[in-house]
Amino acid sequence: MTAPEHKVDLYRRRFLLRSAGQACGALLLGMGLLGYARQTRSLPAEAIRPPGALAEQDFLAACVRCGLCVRDCPYNTLKLAAPGDDVVNGTPYFTARNVPCEMCDDIPCVVACPSGALDKSLTDINKARMGLAALVDQENCLNFHGLRCDVCYRVCPLINKAISLEPQHNARTGKHTRFIPVVHSSACTGCGKCEHACVLPEAAIKVLPTRLAKGAAAQHYRLGWEEKQKAGGTLVAPDQPHDYNLPPGYRYEHDGKGLIKETPTTPFGENPLDTLNQHQEQSQ
Amino acid sequence: MSALLQPGAEAIAHKGRLRAHQWLLLRRSVQLAVLGLFLSGPLLGVWIIKGNIASSLTLDTLPLSDPFLVTQSLFAGHRPETTLLIGAALVAVFYFLVGGRVYCSWICPINMITDLSAWLRQRLHIKSGLRLQRETRYWLLAMSLIAASISGSMVWELINPVTTVYRGLIFGMGGVWLLIMGLFLFDLFISPRGWCSHLCPMGAFYSLAGRFTPVRISAVKREQCNDCMDCYAICPEPQVIPPALKGAPQGRSPVITGSNCTNCGRCIDVCSKEVFRFTSRFYKSTDSSNTFKQSEVLS
Numbered sequence: 155m156t157a158p159e160h161k162v163d164l165y166r167r168r169f170l171l172r173s174a175g176q177a178c179g180a181l182l183l184g185m186g187l188l189g190y191a192r193q194t195r196s197l198p199a200e201a202i203r204p205p206g207a208l209a210e211q212d213f214l215a216a217c218v219r220c221g222l223c224v225r226d227c228p229y230n231t232l233k234l235a236a237p238g239d240d241v242v243n244g245t246p247y248f249t250a251r252n253v254p255c256e257m258c259d260d261i262p263c264v265v266a267c268p269s270g271a272l273d274k275s276l277t278d279i280n281k282a283r284m285g286l287a288a289l290v291d292q293e294n295c296l297n298f299h300g301l302r303c304d305v306c307y308r309v310c311p312l313i314n315k316a317i318s319l320e321p322q323h324n325a326r327t328g329k330h331t332r333f334i335p336v337v338h339s340s341a342c343t344g345c346g347k348c349e350h351a352c353v354l355p356e357a358a359i360k361v362l363p364t365r366l367a368k369g370a371a372a373q374h375y376r377l378g379w380e381e382k383q384k385a386g387g388t389l390v391a392p393d394q395p396h397d398y399n400l401p402p403g404y405r406y407e408h409d410g411k412g413l414i415k416e417t418p419t420t421p422f423g424e425n426p427l428d429t430l431n432q433h434q435e436q437s438q
Numbered sequence: 439m440s441a442l443l444q445p446g447a448e449a450i451a452h453k454g455r456l457r458a459h460q461w462l463l464l465r466r467s468v469q470l471a472v473l474g475l476f477l478s479g480p481l482l483g484v485w486i487i488k489g490n491i492a493s494s495l496t497l498d499t500l501p502l503s504d505p506f507l508v509t510q511s512l513f514a515g516h517r518p519e520t521t522l523l524i525g526a527a528l529v530a531v532f533y534f535l536v537g538g539r540v541y542c543s544w545i546c547p548i549n550m551i552t553d554l555s556a557w558l559r560q561r562l563h564i565k566s567g568l569r570l571q572r573e574t575r576y577w578l579l580a581m582s583l584i585a586a587s588i589s590g591s592m593v594w595e596l597i598n599p600v601t602t603v604y605r606g607l608i609f610g611m612g613g614v615w616l617l618i619m620g621l622f623l624f625d626l627f628i629s630p631r632g633w634c635s636h637l638c639p640m641g642a643f644y645s646l647a648g649r650f651t652p653v654r655i656s657a658v659k660r661e662q663c664n665d666c667m668d669c670y671a672i673c674p675e676p677q678v679i680p681p682a683l684k685g686a687p688q689g690r691s692p693v694i695t696g697s698n699c700t701n702c703g704r705c706i707d708v709c710s711k712e713v714f715r716f717t718s719r720f721y722k723s724t725d726s727s728n729t730f731k732q733s734e735v736l737s
Contacts, residue, residue, distance in 0.1 A: 172571055180577035184585045184593075191585075191593045214591035215514035218507045218522065219601065220493035221609050225479070234605060236612020243596050244492075244605050268493050268501055269511065270519040 198240045199362055201247040202346060204232055205255065205282035206264040206272040217271035219244030223263035229256045232263060250346020250361045255284060257311050257345050280312065285344030286367035287317070287337045291358035300324050300332050306348035306359045307335050315341035317348060335359065339368055444560060445671035446708035453710065461703030468544050476608050491545070491604040493525060501525035505533075506643040507601070510594060513586040530647055536701070538648020542634060542641050543674075543702035547603050551618055552634045555625035556674070568629040570636040572677065572698065579639035579646075599633075600640050635674045635698070645697045655701060656717040657683040657692040663713050669705040679705065683713070693721050 197203070197210055204223050207213050223246050224232040231253045235241035246263075248255060257279045264272040276282060287306075289295060296303035297319075310317040319333040335348075337359075346361040361367075382388055398406040405414045449458040456463075476494070479485040488495045493503040503525030511518055533541055543549055558564075582594035595601060599617050606614030625632050634641055657663070660683050669683070670676040678696030685691070706714040 173573070173577075176571055176574045176577045179574060180581040183578065184581040187581075187585055187593045187596065188589055190596055191589045191591055194596065195591070211590055212516065215586075216511060216516040216518065218492045218503065218511060218592075219595060219605060220489040220503075221605065222489045222493065222495060224609065225485075225488045234609045236606060236610055236614060237602060237617060238613030243602060266495075268495070268503065268519060268521040268525065270516070270522070274519065 194242045197242075197247070197363065199366060200249050200251070201235075201241045202250055202255075202284050202344060202361060204246055204248070204263045204272055205257075205261055205279060205284055205343070206267075206274075206276035207284070208271055208273060213271050214242060214245070216269050217245050218269050220268065221246065222266040222268060223272060226262040226266040228258065228262065229253065231255055248346070250285075250349040251357060252350075254346035254350040255282075255343075256347075257282070257343060280341070280343060282343040282345075283364065285346070285361040286339055286364045287342050287344065287346070287348050287359055287361050288367040289335055289337065289359045290362075291354075291356075294354055295335070295358040296353070297333055297335055300327065300330055302333060303353060304333065304335070305351050305353055309347045309351040311345060311347060312341050312343070316343070339364070445668040448666060448668065448710040449708050451710070453712075458707050461707050465544050465702060466550070469547070469550060472545055473547065473604075473607065476604075480608060490601070490608050492601050493522060500528075502529050504601070505530040505647065506640050507592065507595065509643070510582065510586045510592045513583045514592050515587065515590050533644060533647050534651055535653070536648075537651040537653050537699070538644040538646065538697065539641060539700035540648070540653075541644045542638075543700035546600055546634075546640075547607065548600055548621060548634065548638075551603075551622050552625045552631065553674075555622050556631055558626055559630055560671070564626070564630075567627070568632070570629050570632055572636050572675075574636055575639055575642035575645075578637060579642040582639045594639065598640065600638070631674050641698075649697045650719070652719045653701060654717060654719045654721075655694045655699065655703065655705065655714050656721050657694070657713050658715055658717065658721070659711065659713045660684075660686055660692050662711040664711055666710070668708040668710075669714070672704045672708045674702065674704075675699055691722070693717065693719055695719070 191214075195210065195214065203210070203213060204227075208216055219234065221234045221244075224234055231248045232246045233248060235243060235245050235247060237243055241247050259279060261276065261279050261282075264274060264276055267274070289306075292298050304319065307313060307317045307319055315338065317335050317337055320336045321331045322334050324330040324332045337348075344361045344364070348359045349357045349361050352359050378390075396406075396408060400406060400413075403416045405416055406412065407414055446458055452458075475487045476490060479488060486497060488498075491504060492507050493501070495501055501521045501524055503522050505526040508518060508522055508526040511522075559567075585593040599621055602617060603614055606612060606617075621633055625634075629636065657679075663683060669679055673679060675696065675698040678694050678699045681690055681696070682692050682694040701716075703716070706712075706716070
């Protein structure tokens, strides 16, 4: 090997070693970053993305963290995560208990988003699904105690659609009705006004990521009464009136009014005078 | 005593303090003015530019986006809205025209932090430090894009100090001070010019974006160089200087073509012989003194 050739060889060797060192450094940092990215991928349950946000994984590929959504939010609901927050650095979120989404009709945050991290195809705010409200604490909810607090129901922008009050028998008193707030995932946008308004020191109703707030029925499950309605009649066996063995004058209507007294028995007869006379007879 | 003089002392003596800092002052003014435009909204309620350095909207019409972030987003598998792509294209064209790393020296907020570290190193005569390889940044750039496509998210933005600090200044600092302190101390004590000139993948990206930029600094009067070494001492990327400054014997052009040159203009400031100035990339030295010097060297 001649001298210059040897020198070229040494240069090449040094270059390769140097590059290998740099590549290894980059690889190590990359692996660390990927691990960190995995950890931060799941959003804390209290942090809610703005309306129209893509699924978290896609959101983190799309959002350039510019904060234009934050700027155009008229209620200062949205914040950008700063380093040290639990939310991925620089991404927008809100905490419903502090400031909920006011569900603007023109959805300015989505309009402002330049990247498509907030989906422009969302034009009806009622179709937003930022999360799902869930009445998580049935032990402390005042309505479960039988009170008519109803605050979550009253503040709901989609009252009677996203939250309804379902009357239930109050077994504790035996004679009252409890009005149970029930959230309907078909309408709830996850705006968080219910959580914000809950009167308890710690909200009994909370907006959670839908995956946490909602179960799923098995795919093969069918609801018999719905299938029956779709088919226009029973699918299993012909409906037969059930013999309830009731006292005379009573009838039971399944799928209808329930227990029915055939003859209306009131203390009042057909003739109002009879009632008055009856009273007189008793005092005599 | 002269060994303890700061780079530029001779230039100050010759040209006066102001002219020996003119590009530095201009650069700081631009950096602060851009930051001021971003801050005038949240601080004064005058909304000229909304957003931050990652993506912004000027006067509610002009979208500007960082092409490095958009590239990361593309690698992560997202197809951005047209607004973002237009914004990124505008910014990319701008930096191609004025010099890719003009971003680093004229806009980036980290530049002020690491320049302070470099200045302090010189003041305190700190010579030690870990010498990193300058190509490391390209490996980190490749890593940031590959990691984005593996994880399907913009991984580098988890820690990118450039965007994080800018966003912090405009939207609230949070833990950003720690990041700033970390970078400052890293450059001061661990690795000289470590971040901006060796590691930052964003700088690497803009180096590539301005690879063939028409605006470059040239050593137009290189024959007057008295080898005071001030330009090397002040330059954040001193490896770009010799081919232009000392290339006359090899017949090399006086244009600094190294893509890592940030067009900061500090070499122009600190040179008492006024060797450097901004020129076009296609600048050809026509003066005979060059050829004269060449023949002189050859003879």
